[in-house]
Amino acid sequence: MKASIDQVKMSARQAKRLAKEREAEANAESDEEVDSEDEELVEKRPATAGFAFLADSDSESDEESEEEQEEEVVEKPQVAVPESPKGRKRKNKKKGKKKTQVYGSDEEEEGDEEESVDDILDALAAEAGNVSVDEATSMRNTQEQSIFGVQLKFANADKEMKRIFGVKEGGHANNRKRGDPRSAARVATKKVMMVSPLDEWPRPPTFVSGGIRWTRSNKPKGAGWNSLCNYFEITWSIAYKKLQEEFELLQRTHDPNLIAHFLQRYPYHIDALLTMSEVFQHHGQMDHATDSIKRCMYVLELAWADQFDVSKGNCRMDIQTEHNAGFFKALFLLMKQVGRRGCMRSAFETAKLLLSLDPQGDPMNVLLAIDYYALTSRQCQFLIDLFDSKTPAVDRFASGEVASKKKAGKKASSADETIAALPNLQFSLALAHFFLGNETEAKDLLAAALLKFPTMLKPFLEKIAANPSSSSWQPILSSRVFANARSVEGEHSVLQHLLDIYVTRNHSIWKVNAAQSFLLKSAQHALASPALVSANPQVLELPSCLHKYLRAVSADYSDEITTLPADHPMLQPPQLQNGLPLDAEALAALARAQEEFEAGNLPADANPLLLFLQTLLPWNHVQGAGQQQQQQPPQ
Known part of the structure; x- marks a missing residue:
């Protein structure tokens, strides 16, 4: 009996020991799986790039594909698998300690404080909601993904035009020249979603043959970057950098003919395509302008990394990182052009992609236009979710002195320092609820917006062709709230600037009778409710975080074809590298050098x-x- 008891004890100890060993093995296997996934991505990428290069090139040798594989091996440290929140936090802490020990500068300490703002907000949200910090961070990341996820199948303007006019898709693809190796290779290599490339377009160069590519990068310094997102940057090949130097030299001549000739030799140079697109638009050649920006987006989308999945809404890029600015500008120009063509859903998805790259920084000021494209494409729920997200606003281009003063004098609540304070979003939020059938809530929201910004009403009525002197509007405009409203005009008035942009961009939505009737009822409701009047005093100044929108150009938010701005490079006198103007002899010498280079x-x-x-x-x-x-x- 005693022996059996000892055996039972022994078996129990063995069972416990086995359970511990199995748990340890499971943890080790999970770590090995993460490492193996990382190694798989690192090892697979050269092979994938190599095969893509073979498929893309028509007459390039095997030696170049070997060079490509060698280059990819060098780039291994840049390819990274998204880490778990805990592992990434430990890694960031170690990096922060190492930097402090080596440099110990005050600027880096301020940068660490700015980077930790999001973590503090997550901790406060977790404390208020009785959840862990990791759960709060994950919830915020899930919210961002649901808002900023892009549906690329609706981002192609050519396909949207076919849907509008009832043309079945696939006809053009089936009628392609079957004997054309370019078309076959283009279909076989990678599917392009945002534009429809033409068969006569030449093939964009791969990275090895002088092109560009997307690579993973670290989280940028500063506030407003989510630690759970994936960060990317555009990398130029050595040959492309040499082309950029030649382009910058030609750009200093401010001669569009030289740049057009440059594009004939290098048809997929990003900055040259963007420049010529603006020049063509300036001369009213919209077909050529559209073709230039489509070519630009074609080569950019082909260069996307496999991990750059914009449908998840967690891909970020910093416009201040070298070579990234061209992608931001290309998306903004594409958004405006497809919007002018009446492809509102494509313009909306393009605007959402542009905003998703940096939601808090918004370096291209797309928040001043995305509400218009959302309403015209009937994506009203997006506006409601965006407004409710209370996304903070950050100025990426603020100088160090301005940022430090703002930090020292900041007393506003966190709710005031969000994009929800933008006037256009407040008016569009009301219209979104109205389109969804929530008339009571919509009327309250629009009444509150009119009370906050009363000076906008009269010029807005004139813009939408409503008669301010009519019997319906005269009592409203002569009331104390609107007649005695304080002026917000000024040379540096951010509020007046944003109200003018809203009137320019969104007035066409309000021209329909239903919208004008809704505007009249909301204004009457605002005056009839003393509670609304007391709860929504006039806004005279916007939060300092929104002052960055003073840099927005009003012409960018109009569908009218305008001339180039006075500070555009193509309108400046020719200059050399030292800033001196070029005389006739220098221009002739440059032309001779260009001809000799080509010959x-x-x-x-x-x-x-x-x-x-x-x-x-x-x-x-x-x-x-x-x-x-x-x-x-x-x-």
Whole structure:
């Protein structure tokens, strides 16, 4: 009996020991799975890039594909798998400690404080909701993903035009030239969603052959960056950097003809395409302007990394990171052009993609237009969710002194420092509820917005062709609330600037009879409710975090074709690198140098080693060389 008891005890100990060993093995296996996934991504990427390169190129050798694989191996540290919140926090803490020990500067301490604002907000939200900090952070991340996730199937303006006019999709794809290897390779390599490439377009270069690509990056410094998001940046190849130097030299001449000739040789240079798109638009050549921006988006989308999944809404990019600004500008120009064509759903998805890259920073001021595209495409729930998200506003371009003063004098509540304080979002929120059938709530919201911004009503009525002197509007405009409203006009008035942009951008939505009737009833409701009047005093100044929108250009929010701004590079006098203007002789010399470069002529007084290497290329020849042998017959 005693022996059996001992055996039972032994078996119990063994069972416990086995359970502990199994738990340890499970934890080890989970860690190994994460490591193996990381290794898989790192190892698979060169192979994938190599096969894509073989599929993209028509006549490039195997040696170049080997060079591509070698380059990808060098880039291994940039490819990273999204980490768990806990692991990432530990890693960030270690990095912060290391930086403090090495540098110990006050600026980095301020940067750490700014970066920890989101963590503090998550901790406060967790405390208020009786949830853990990780759960609060995950909830905020899920909310951002649900709001900023992009549906690329609705982002193509050409397909939207077919849906509008009832044309069945797929006809053009089936009628493609079956014998064209370019079309077949284009379909086989990667599906492009935002634009429809034409068969006659040349193939964009791969990264090895002089193109660009998307790579993973670390979370940028500063406030407003979510630690659970994925961060990316655009990387230029060495050949593309040389093209950029040539383009910048041509851009200093401010001659569109030189840039157009540059594009004939390099049809997928991002900045050149963006410049020519604006120039074509300035001259009223909208077809060429649209073609330029579509080519630009075509090469950009082909360069997207596999992890750059915009449908999840968690892909971020910093416009201040080198080479990223072109993508932001291309999306903004595409949004305006497809909006002018009447493709409102495509414009909305493009605007949402642009906003999702940096929701708090909003460097392209797309929040001043996204409400218009959301309402015209009947995506009203998006506006309600965006307003309820209370997304903080951050100025990415604020100087250090302005940021420090703002931090020292900041006394406003966190609710005031959000995008919900934007006037256009408050008016559009009411209209969104009205379109969804929530008339009572919509009337209260619009009445509150009119009381906060009473100076907007009269010019708005004139813009929508309503008669302010009519018997319906005269009693309202002569009331104490609207007649005695304080003026907000001023040279640097952010509020007046945003109200003017709203009237310019959104007035067409209010021209329908139902919307004008809703506006009249809401204004009458505002005057008839003393509680609303006392609860919504006139706003005379916007929070300091919204002062960044003073940089928004009013012409960017109008469908009218306008001329180029006075500070556009193409309207400036030609300049050299030192800033001095180019005279006629300098322009002629530049033109001769450009012609000689295209013809392959090399100056005889160049660096001897460089000259020798360049002469190895079959299309180059040295000026003056071989003149004594010109009389000899060719061999």
